[in-house]
Amino acid sequence: MDGSGAGVTENPSAPQSRGARYALPALPSVVRDQFDVSELLAMLRRRRGIILGCMIVITLLATLITFQLTPKYTADAQLLLDTRKTNVIDLQAVVGGLPPEAAAVRSEIDVLRSRQLAVKVIDKLGLVGDPNFNDALRDRSAIEVWIGNAEAAVTNWFGSLGVGPAASSRVSTPEEDRQATMTGLVDKLLHYLVVFNDGRSYTLNVTFTSRDPELSSRVVNTVADLYLLEQLEAKFDATRRANQWLNERVNELRQKVQASEAAVQQYRAEHNLQNADVRGTTVPQQQLNELNTQVGLAGADRAQKEARLRQFQDAVKNGVLHANAPEVLNSQLIMQLRTQETEVVRKEAELSARYGERFPALINVRAELRDVRRQIAQEVDKIVGGLAQDVQTARIREQSLQQSLADLQQRASQSNEAEVKLRELDREAQANRALYENFLNRFKETAEESDMQQQADARIIARADVPLEPSFPNKKLFVALALIGSTLLGVFIAILVERLDDGFRSAEQIEHYANVSGLGLVPAVPSRTRSGATPEEYLIRKPTSSFAESIRSLRTAILYSHVDKPPRALLITSAVPEEGKSLLSVSLARSSAMAGQKVLLVDADLRRPKISKILGGDNKATLADLFADQCTAEEVLNVEESTGMHYICARSGMPNPQDLLGSQHMRDFIRSITRHYDLVVIDSPPVLAASDALVLSRIVDATLFVVRWEHTPRQVVLGALKQLQSVGGTVAGVVLSRVNVRKHVRFGYGDSGYYYGKYKEYAASS
Numbered sequence: 001m002d003g004s005g006a007g008v009t010e011n012p013s014a015p016q017s018r019g020a021r022y023a024l025p026a027l028p029s030v031v032r033d034q035f036d037v038s039e040l041l042a043m044l045r046r047r048r049g050i051i052l053g054c055m056i057v058i059t060l061l062a063t064l065i066t067f068q069l070t071p072k073y074t075a076d077a078q079l080l081l082d083t084r085k086t087n088v089i090d091l092q093a094v095v096g097g098l099p100p101e102a103a104a105v106r107s108e109i110d111v112l113r114s115r116q117l118a119v120k121v122i123d124k125l126g127l128v129g130d131p132n133f134n135d136a137l138r139d140r141s142a143i144e145v146w147i148g149n150a151e152a153a154v155t156n157w158f159g160s161l162g163v164g165p166a167a168s169s170r171v172s173t174p175e176e177d178r179q180a181t182m183t184g185l186v187d188k189l190l191h192y193l194v195v196f197n198d199g200r201s202y203t204l205n206v207t208f209t210s211r212d213p214e215l216s217s218r219v220v221n222t223v224a225d226l227y228l229l230e231q232l233e234a235k236f237d238a239t240r241r242a243n244q245w246l247n248e249r250v251n252e253l254r255q256k257v258q259a260s261e262a263a264v265q266q267y268r269a270e271h272n273l274q275n276a277d278v279r280g281t282t283v284p285q286q287q288l289n290e291l292n293t294q295v296g297l298a299g300a301d302r303a304q305k306e307a308r309l310r311q312f313q314d315a316v317k318n319g320v321l322h323a324n325a326p327e328v329l330n331s332q333l334i335m336q337l338r339t340q341e342t343e344v345v346r347k348e349a350e351l352s353a354r355y356g357e358r359f360p361a362l363i364n365v366r367a368e369l370r371d372v373r374r375q376i377a378q379e380v381d382k383i384v385g386g387l388a389q390d391v392q393t394a395r396i397r398e399q400s401l402q403q404s405l406a407d408l409q410q411r412a413s414q415s416n417e418a419e420v421k422l423r424e425l426d427r428e429a430q431a432n433r434a435l436y437e438n439f440l441n442r443f444k445e446t447a448e449e450s451d452m453q454q455q456a457d458a459r460i461i462a463r464a465d466v467p468l469e470p471s472f473p474n475k476k477l478f479v480a481l482a483l484i485g486s487t488l489l490g491v492f493i494a495i496l497v498e499r500l501d502d503g504f505r506s507a508e509q510i511e512h513y514a515n516v517s518g519l520g521l522v523p524a525v526p527s528r529t530r531s532g533a534t535p536e537e538y539l540i541r542k543p544t545s546s547f548a549e550s551i552r553s554l555r556t557a558i559l560y561s562h563v564d565k566p567p568r569a570l571l572i573t574s575a576v577p578e579e580g581k582s583l584l585s586v587s588l589a590r591s592s593a594m595a596g597q598k599v600l601l602v603d604a605d606l607r608r609p610k611i612s613k614i615l616g617g618d619n620k621a622t623l624a625d626l627f628a629d630q631c632t633a634e635e636v637l638n639v640e641e642s643t644g645m646h647y648i649c650a651r652s653g654m655p656n657p658q659d660l661l662g663s664q665h666m667r668d669f670i671r672s673i674t675r676h677y678d679l680v681v682i683d684s685p686p687v688l689a690a691s692d693a694l695v696l697s698r699i700v701d702a703t704l705f706v707v708r709w710e711h712t713p714r715q716v717v718l719g720a721l722k723q724l725q726s727v728g729g730t731v732a733g734v735v736l737s738r739v740n741v742r743k744h745v746r747f748g749y750g751d752s753g754y755y756y757g758k759y760k761e762y763a764a765s766s
Helices: 013-022 037-046 048-068 102-112 115-125 142-160 174-192 213-270 283-318 326-330 332-354 360-449 475-500 507-514 535-541 546-559 581-594 611-615 623-627 657-661 664-673 692-696 714-726 741-747 752-758
Strands: 073-081 193-196 203-210 458-462 518-523 569-574 599-603 646-648 679-683 702-708 731-739
Touching: 037 048, 037 475, 048 475, 073 102, 073 213, 102 193, 102 203, 102 213, 115 174, 115 213, 174 193, 174 203, 203 213, 213 360, 213 458, 283 360, 332 360, 507 518, 507 714, 507 731, 518 546, 535 546, 535 581, 546 581, 546 731, 569 581, 569 692, 581 599, 581 611, 581 679, 581 702, 581 731, 599 611, 611 646, 623 657, 623 664, 657 664, 657 692, 692 714, 702 714, 714 731
Parallel strands: 518 731, 569 679, 569 702, 599 646, 599 679, 702 731
Antiparallel strands: 073 203, 073 458, 193 203
């Protein structure tokens, strides 16, 4: 403290590199991606007040409301849609049963919930005059009257402002009142009438809920009975309308058949078609076919005869007429002349060979031969003439048949149009007759089976009994649901509060968010103990308290942060004021002095100094005076008699504190005093309030950052730490101050604060 080192210069970066050796390594951040059951249980434990409060309040409120609710009774009946029908004949087109489809089941549900059926139920049971159903006839309680009047007043008020419907000044008629009452009752009945199907069967469940159990039973049974009756009435009306329509249609078709058949007969007579077969070939057509066949045969016969004539003529012309020709064989004369010619030729040959050419008998024989051949030629000519005559006859017959065919075709073409019209009239008559017979059969079937079909498509399989137990409210269920719901709501609110909680409560949170080691927790001390000790005196008067133990633990953590060369110049700062750093600075310095160390406490908060107030020291001589050579080092130092701690006070009002704290004098001063003291504790202003702490952090061995437990926002703390790191300051660790140990125990963090609160028998109570 002789100031001998004031003239020594030093590289500004040297303290930073030296202090970096004392920085405590940050623990690895906890993996948050995995679900931690213990963390969840700890969160529920520390927020159990919110959860239990929600459970108790909501459950009690739900229980109170449940027991105040008016009990309601539900009666139910079951209807079975009968899809099996016994039909002697097919009558499904007229009064068919229900198809087994989901749409048909849904349609029957709509019928059961129709307003028409509801009106019938109200009329049959006289529900208009039943006070158990008609609320207008029931005596209302004072609360209900008050609520009704309040609703009417609010409605009228909004109506006067033009927001809602304004109250009408017109007086309604009795009929309008009755209609409005019926509409309201129908709406109420349909509101409490439930009809449903489970989708796996054809069973319809009908339920009704009301305050009166007997009324519920009567309404359900009446709905079922009227539903079946309405089905029968619908089938009866359908059958009656079908019979009436079929009867009218049959009469119309009978007249139409008679008229069409009369038209056929009249047309047949007018066009001489009495023998015409309109279903097949007509008589003229048959004649035309036969005559056409004859023409073909005549043409074939004529061609055959012409061929025979040409063949015979060619044979005669060529002299090759064969004796076995059909014409020759058919002529006896030619056969005789051929025999005679053969005999004469034999004689001529004999006489010519015996007597010579001049022999008279030969001459006669030859004359006889010429006469025979002439007769043969004449006979052949007769045959040729006969064949030619046959050809001519065949030609004439063919031409006659062709002319007859042409005449018949002309007559047939003239009668075709009449026959076509006749067939058209006959087809129309047949169609009318078939349609008439079909409708006549359907009419007879409907008339015969209408009595057999007068049964409903559904039947009651379980009628509604009078319910003995109320269906609403289910008190046990309501209370259980309220308990479960309130628990879930409490857990949700607890999680929400936990998420919205922006303060630090454990070293683990600091290490996770700031990546800086947490050195410990310092319990909060009471403002005034039973013995009259102030927080500043707590460490001295209660040396075995949890507060004193936490200071000793903090001192040990700092001492062993670097075993070979622990930090000797320690800066204590915070992010914002009221974090408890000044009390922590005094307590740490006192604890170290009480442990036998030579300690100097320096108040570097030149804006709001507190050391002089806490320790009652003299602040007439300060560092500014020392650096200005206005006082000596002995005049600056103050000594606490009870602990032997040295401290230097400060005064407020300096124009530029950061210039003084960042000067070379301050660097030389820190270097000098660390050679004379085991520990130098420097109390500086908050980081975010002034830049003094940033300047000092570069010339000390380590910086201890103080965070108020559960109070300082995390973003504020992280921002201050980021500023310290940005200027090259070495943060040895973070200390949580002013910890509520009892509350901290409930949070379930397994750090020193847990033991301060739960195992406080190891420390003296305050």
